[in-house]
Ligand SMILES: [Zn+2]
């Protein structure tokens with residue numbers, strides 16, 4: 422579907438964030454936000470690998486996310502700021518505000534000469550006990566993701582999803598079968614460990630999730646106690662009969678799975694909302710649980726920002742830009758390299774491609790308007 426004219430929105434000289442080859446850049450502040458190429462100074466919205474990359478000289482991130490960030494990028498030069506604390510970088514007032522996405526996730530608020538911009542990174546509005554709740558921040562220009570920016574994406578209340586997971590697990594346990602739940606190892610796994618009913622049976626974790634669990638616990642987030650599969654003697658399948666096993670998608674189909682004897686498996690992801698995704702993933706159950714805003718959530722966030730101009734970074738860029746323009750807002754897109762997290766994107770890319778759904782602006786045939794960097 423064609424977009425309304427004009428096809429391209431040029432950056433204004435007064436813009437607080439522009440797209441550069443290295444990433445999103447704040448010209449007056451001379452720093453980048455979640456850059457994808459090595460830079461001098463990077464403000465990081467959260468520790469997912471498509472937003473927090475290695476190789477920058479200085480990092481700034483929200484304090485609650487320091488542990489997870491350092492567990493993924495050990496040894497970086499990291500400065501942290503508490504949520505809401507104001508810093509001044511080259512005359513730009515910068516503060517970080519909860520994005521509700523994963524532990525330590527932040528929206529970046531920039532203020533310069535009376536103009537206010539907010540770059541939201543990834544975010545969700547749903548309740549999540551493992552991180553601070555999304556905080557609406559008023560601004561003139563709001564930079565938003567659009568991972569699930571289509572009307573089909575509407576989430577059930579999280580408690581409903583956890584009730585479903587619990588009853589699936591309880592049913593499997595009653596039949597003496599292990600329950601293997603695949604999910605993204607950073608964020609989703611901890612949310613599941615905080616949300617399920619640990620009274621049903623023992624919970625085991627794949628080793629890939631261990632260091633992140635530790636970072637969450639060190640930050641004071643309460644997670645159900647977990648054991649490691651490696652603690653169980655190799656032939657002891659009975660130990661898993663009533664167990665929930667939380668594992669990253671990469672463990673699926675591997676030799677590791679043979680440890681559990683008879684099992685039922687499931688996948689927890691927003692992509693499970695798509696008909697056929699569960700079948701293509703080859704799992705018995707799909708639970709629709711996302712750390713991104715659904716379609717109504719994206720709309721609420723845009724509305725509550727009060728912004729007159731909205732720039733979309735990744736996901737369903739074109740439908741979002743179209744919707745924003747229908748609301749009478751100025752809307753355009755930045756070309757970014759977000760949404761390509763090594764683990765999650767693996768799963769997502771294959772789901773979306775097979776479902777014929779474009780992942781980002783680059784993979785769409787009709788490209789949305791892209792805000793160009795100043796020459
Ligand atoms: Zn993320």
Ligand SMILES: [Zn+2]
Nearest residue numbers: 471543759760
């Ligand atoms: Zn992302």
